[in-house]
Each structure stands twice: as C-alpha cells, then as structure tokens.
Amino acid sequence: MKAAVTTKAGIPTVIEIKEVIKPEIISGWVLIKVKAFGLNRSELFTRRGYSPGVQFPRIQGIECVGVIEDDPSNTYEKGQQVAAMMGGMGRYFDGGYAEFCLAPLEIVIPFKSGLRWSKLGAIPEMFQTVWGSLNQALELSAGEILLIRGGTSSIGMLACQIAKSMGVTVISTTRNPEKIKRLRDNGSDHVLIDNGSITVPLNHLFPEGVNKILELIGTKTLKDSLKCISNKGIVCMTGILGNEWAMDSFSPMDDIPSLGKLTVYTGESKNISSELLQKFIDSVENGSISLNIDTIFKLDEIRQAHEYMESNRAQGKLVVELDN
Ligand SMILES: NC(=O)c1ccc[n+]([C@@H]2O[C@H](COP(=O)([O-])OP(=O)(O)OC[C@H]3O[C@@H](n4cnc5c(N)ncnc54)[C@H](OP(=O)(O)O)[C@@H]3O)[C@@H](O)[C@H]2O)c1
Numbered sequence: 001m002k003a004a005v006t007t008k009a010g011i012p013t014v015i016e017i018k019e020v021i022k023p024e025i026i027s028g029w030v031l032i033k034v035k036a037f038g039l040n041r042s043e044l045f046t047r048r049g050y051s052p053g054v055q056f057p058r059i060q061g062i063e064c065v066g067v068i069e070d071d072p073s074n075t076y077e078k079g080q081q082v083a084a085m086m087g088g089m090g091r092y093f094d095g096g097y098a099e100f101c102l103a104p105l106e107i108v109i110p111f112k113s114g115l116r117w118s119k120l121g122a123i124p125e126m127f128q129t130v131w132g133s134l135n136q137a138l139e140l141s142a143g144e145i146l147l148i149r150g151g152t153s154s155i156g157m158l159a160c161q162i163a164k165s166m167g168v169t170v171i172s173t174t175r176n177p178e179k180i181k182r183l184r185d186n187g188s189d190h191v192l193i194d195n196g197s198i199t200v201p202l203n204h205l206f207p208e209g210v211n212k213i214l215e216l217i218g219t220k221t222l223k224d225s226l227k228c229i230s231n232k233g234i235v236c237m238t239g240i241l242g243n244e245w246a247m248d249s250f251s252p253m254d255d256i257p258s259l260g261k262l263t264v265y266t267g268e269s270k271n272i273s274s275e276l277l278q279k280f281i282d283s284v285e286n287g288s289i290s291l292n293i294d295t296i297f298k299l300d301e302i303r304q305a306h307e308y309m310e311s312n313r314a315q316g317k318l319v320v321e322l323d324n
Helices: 041-048 117-121 125-136 154-165 177-185 198-206 219-226 274-285 299-311
Strands: 001-008 015-019 031-036 065-072 079-087 100-104 108-111 145-149 169-174 190-195 210-215 229-237 261-264 293-297 317-321
Touching: 001 299, 031 079, 031 117, 031 125, 041 100, 041 299, 065 100, 065 117, 065 125, 108 274, 117 154, 125 154, 125 229, 125 274, 125 317, 145 154, 145 219, 145 317, 154 317, 169 177, 177 190, 190 198, 190 293, 210 219, 219 229, 299 317
Parallel strands: 145 169, 145 210, 169 190, 210 229, 229 261, 293 317
Antiparallel strands: 001 015, 031 065, 031 100, 031 317, 065 079, 079 108
C-alpha cells in the first residue's frame, strides 16, 4: 500500500511517500481502508521528535475516516463507514497517513453519512476535542458566558458554533484585527484582540468576569485567563498554540482565584459515543453546523500540508483525501 512514512524526526521532508506492506489483520483490531484524515498540530510535534516514546520510522496520523476492510470480530461489516482516533494511533502504532490503517476496536466509531470524505475527514478529532472540552471539562450550559482564547483556530471556530447552539454567549479572541469579521460571521457575540493580556477589555464587557474559558493558546496566556473568571468559574486548557509547554513559575494560591477551577482536556475516542458523533455529522449534513476547512490535500502532498500547517497561514482545518 501507499503510505506517508515519517522516516526520522525533523522538518517536513523527513516524511516520504513509500510503498509498504499492507498491515495484516490481528484479533481485536480492524483494518480500515482510509478515505480521508484531518491534520493535527500534535502531528507536527511528533514529526519533530517531541512526542515521548515515539520511534521512527512511523506512519503518523492520530485520526482517520474510511470503510472497514476486515474485522475478524464481526462487529462491523466490510464497507461500513468508521472513524478512528487517538489511543496511540500514529504514535505507538502506525496511523492514518496511509491507504490502510490497522486500529484497535476500542478507538473505532461507526457512522453513516452521504457527506464527502474530505468533510468527514475533518470531523472526528475536532468534534471529540470540542465536545469533550465544552461538556465534560467546562460543564457548559445555556445562559453561561464562554471566552474562547485562540478563537480563530479550527477548534475555536467549532467551539463557538456548538456553544451558540447551546444558548451560550461567546467572546472569541484573535491577535489579528483582520479576522474580527470572520469570528463575527461564525457567531461570536464579542471579539477581543489578544496581545497577551485581555483583562481590561474583558472587564469593560463583563465586569464580574466570565464563568467559562476555553484556553487554546496555552501556558502563555493561562495566568491571564485565570484573572478573567467570575466566582467559581472554570478555565480548561485544551490547546498550546503559543508553543510553550511549561511555565517559568506558577503559584496556585496566587494564580488561581479563590474557588476558581483549572482543568485540562486531552481526549480520546471514548470521550464521545457513536450517537454523539452521528448527531454531529447529521448537523453538518443538514447545514446547522458549518465546518471551516481551509485546504484539502492529496496523500502525495503531505509534506506541503505539514509546511502549510507550520506556517500558521491556514484559516480552518487541513484535510488529506485519498484517491482509493
Ligand atoms: N487537547 C486535545 O485533545 C486537543 C485536540 C486537538 C487539538 N488540540 C489543540 O488545540 C489547539 C488548536 O488546534 P487547531 O488545529 O484548531 O489550530 P489551528 O486551526 O491551526 O489554529 C490556528 C490559529 O492559531 C492562532 N495561533 C497560531 N500561533 C499562535 C501563537 N503563537 N499565539 C497565539 N495564537 C496563535 C492563530 O490565531 P490568530 O492569528 O487569529 O491569533 C491561528 O489562526 C492546538 O494547540 C492543538 O494542539 C488539542
């Protein structure tokens, strides 16, 4: 089969398109004929060699969508549509950057849809992350106020649409004033320009602060976000767009307001059910959710796709669609 193999840690040219042996089925796993997959920032870190325990050569890709090619457990029929994500996929075992992918049953979720594969490919990891962050980590409910820090990211844009559908007031941030209209068109009630500190403009809008914050920039802005929560508010750090893994100093008694809560979300496929995934796919199909897809690449273009993601020029999800 054709696969994009990350031959060693390094720049995008370490990924090579190769003919490799198609994986052999093993008990407890399914063989998926890959139709499409979304690209994820964590794959940049893995490619650079920053994911602990990952050995090269490795077929990367923490998610994919496709059809069942073989399932010895007979849980799924040949040809059934499925998504697979996380659980070590593309890190500790070969992932979605290939014509076929062997995945353990527990990370596979079935669905039915007439959507194009390129759209379906954008969904699994993005939806799981947004749904888990908003519902499981932030326990978001109608009438609340949500600040999305890193609002123009794919995760941020989808989080805004889902929060609005739940009856939540949304404030989104961007560093770039030219993106204000895009955020407004996507449903944000308010947009703030983020230069690293937004407490003053936020307090003008909401003097008591906001009760929920989705932190996608990460450690760079986390302390400032903690200053923005109202009484008993929650900050969930889900992203690390600022590219800084650790903080120089963190003093919980000073940095977390009394009764405030700080959590993180690093989700798995088990955080969503097949019913939730199906409901979300249906809402994309009926137009109530609009996916922000920037570019659809071919498998042969995987190096360009990595370079593009690294350049930060994308304004939406990047997807690879296979020809098979
Ligand atoms: N925890 C999980 O389970 C999970 C799962 C998936 C993704 N994630 C994380 O969620 C985050 C968002 O992912 P994504 O794929 O949606 O991102 P994305 O679409 O690639 O985000 C692009 C946006 O990031 C902002 N950005 C880029 N570099 C930045 C920097 N140095 N400082 C501040 N903002 C910066 C830019 O916004 P402006 O130019 O408008 O400011 C840009 O529009 C990532 O950190 C990703 O790793 C987490």
